[in-house]
Amino acid sequence: MVSRYTDSETLSIYAMAVAGQINTDLVASFQRQGVNALGLAGVDGRLLLARRKSAIRSVTPDGRVQILRDDYTGQIEHVNDALLRQLLDLGYTPVIAPLALSMDGERLNVDGDRAASAVAAVLHADALVIMTNVPGLLANPEDQASVINTIPTDQLADYVQYAHGRMRKKLLGAQEALQNGVPRVCIGSNSLLDVLDGAGTVIESVPTNVERTFT
Secondary structure (H helix, E strand, C coil): CCCCCCCHHHHHHHHHHHHHHHHHHHHHHHHHCCCCEEEEECCHHHCEEEEECCCEEEECCCCCEEEECCCCEEEEEEECHHHHHHHHHCCCEEEEECEEEECCCCEEECCHHHHHHHHHHHCCCCCEEEECCCCCCECCCCCCCCEEEEEEHHHHHHHHHHCCCCHHHHHHHHHHHHHCCCCEEEEECCCHHHHHCCCCEEEECCCCCCCCEEC
């Protein structure tokens, strides 16, 4: 699986976008709904600590794979759950921009879905909701109606073949959350409550007599 290459210039633009415009827009939206949201980036309070990748594989426009080393992406290794719990106990809803801190104090671009997975795991969340621009995992990527509604946790590997593009990272995030104790992962594009209620793809442990469901 290839990664997004982030050089120092791109990192600066990325940080301005996710920790600035996008994060404050989300916080303002939550506040309008009566949710006392608090915007943070993963670098704040050592909230997200990550290991910087020594090199990544990148695909050129003509399909060639190249190895890039001047990269500022990373993989989450630690979440400051104590800080998150303090904020939650005080009545705040943290809105976290996926910008982590390396062990050397560098800012790193981290995958948002996998960061959310790590946060859900340390907080022992009842569910992880992954929002996307398609209604769920599709059996046929050309057919928006071919949503795979239910995936048993122990059969998730059988469904990776249906994931294309960024959906692969979303399934990876889902897998990591499930492996780390989150019992249910929901993927979809409707409202948050609708996706949580099953409008999309739900990955969870199900009775053995439940068959695969497609719509």
